[in-house]
Amino acid sequence: MRHFDLSPLYRSTVGFDRLFSMMDQLANVDNGGSSYPPYNIERTGENAYRITMAVAGFGQKDLHIEVKENTLTIRGEKVAEEGKERGEVLYRGIAERSFERRFQLADHVEVRGAELENGLLHVDLVRQIPEALKPRTIEISTGGRTAKVIDQKAA
Template identity: 60%
Template sequence: MRHFDFSPLYRSTVGFDRLANVLDQALSSDVTQNSYPPYNIEKTGDDAYRITLAVAGFADAELSVEVRDGQLIVTGRKAEAEEKTNVLHRGIATRAFERRFQLADHVRVVEAVTENGLLHVSLVREIPEALKPRKIEISGTKALEAQPVEAQAAA
């Protein structure tokens, strides 16, 4: 019973269908997604974020960070070991994983760095100039009053 019906939302809003789909995906993926590898999401500035994943035991070449369809996808695939050892206890999980993060509009990945068994993915939200608020200068009405209506329409 974790599925919500967003159809009433579609009747009274325009353009929010993507938001409803994101909410539905987030609610359904939390139930099915395992907790490996553990991660943190931090806000490092006004429009800056960092996702940190614990990837101990993975080399840089075994990790992949990709942005596709508005999602950040972090994948880890352990290379096959050449020599088979007889492990008596396996407490360090080096199994393959794929972790997905839904990105908001205008969020881009700046860099991905590994340090001390942690993968740090830095993100920044960059709002395009066309979407930023801008001040519109108000001119006096005298300029419009001096011209006839036909001249205003032609201009």
Template identity: 60%
Template sequence: MQTIDLTPVYRTMVGFDRVASMIDAASRLDGSQGYPPYNIEKTGDNDFRIELAVAGFGEEDLDIETKEGVLTVTGKTGATEDGEKREFLHRGIAERSFIRRFQLADHVVVNGAELRNGLLRIELQRQLPEAMKPRKIAIGGHSKVEQPKVIEGNKNVA
């Protein structure tokens, strides 16, 4: 059994660390033994990318779904295109169905997905509500206190 040290992920991905711990826990319980292999990459301050190596799968074989903070990627294999039975001398490319789940951090949404050269790239973005974004607070000194401005109106009010 492999043990993966996710300490560097915890240090660099604030708000996404819960995902890493859940992925680690799920990989120990999941019988798929890490298939398909994947990367989680931080591409910006609030942008992330998940890459899955899905060689042999086409767009019609893959399904991506988010529900209640869980991103689920499903790959289904079908019969060979020409319907004939294939005989392998060595089979190194796994062509089996899979389900891979990722627990998304709060306020992380999926922006899109792309399949190119056997890699499925899923773009994620953390969208914090305005109330949760950091604000710069000015430090006030001993400046003059401004008097409230009085607006004079028409004295003849009907």
């Protein structure tokens, strides 16, 4: 297993301690954990991300997506279709077992939508930074100004 040293990233970023701690935990997990179904996480824009999960054999009614308290949960459970006859399976290479994947979302990350296409589930995420948290420019005044007196009462 590969080990990645994330300590240089700690020095150049502020406020991402939780993210790096989670990445350290994931890197240190033994291979006993389930890797089914496989997935990709990609950046599609400055504040946009996409999780793509391979869910071959699962239909729209078999998949459930839920967001609760900064946790995205994707569950798949194959619903047995009654009355549908299936032939004898000689080899089963397409896994149809139930799964549950959880993703920790950073603050202000919202799920924008999900799409099932060609056996791939795409979940689009956007980071929406509130106006109060965005950087703003502060005007610097010069020392040559005189202070304005708004309301001065006679003593």
